[in-house]
């Protein structure tokens with residue numbers, strides 16, 4: 001199946017999941033499972049959410065699918081995860097071995113995307129995906145993962161976790 005077709009199929013499924021999920025927690029758990037199961041190169045999929053009121057701010061591992069990671073709490077000045085949350089920008093890394101910010105989760109990881117989740121205009125967390133394949137996150141994937149993160153942000157706005 002062409003990758004564009006698969007992305008369109010899973011985009012439809014994930015959008016339906018956002019409508020049917022009862023809570024944001026249900027949506028995040030269902031979404032990481034769906035993305036991990038259906039997207040062939042998404043080998044680790046997880047959410048990191050900003051801990052409310054924490055000073056200094058810290059990202060805490062939430063729903064995920066894939067191998068357990070040593071990075072369960074990430075300060076905003078560390079990692080690709082910290083870079084995405086502190087800048088409010090999507091970060092795509094085609095070759096993690098060449099990025100000095102990278103915090104290793106699995107020795108097999110070759111590329112990574114981290115997309116911030118916004119609610120009421122502020123970053124509240126992020127969707128992090130690792131791939132065993134180099135440069136897995138082309139612009140089509142970036143657009144799709146941003147759509148997924150947006151669905152979680154919108155759900156948070158109407159139904160807090």
Ligand code: SME
Nearest residue numbers: 069079080081102103105
């Ligand atoms: N690689 C991330 C850390 C999280 S693990 O990939 C699950 C980073 O550099 O921030």
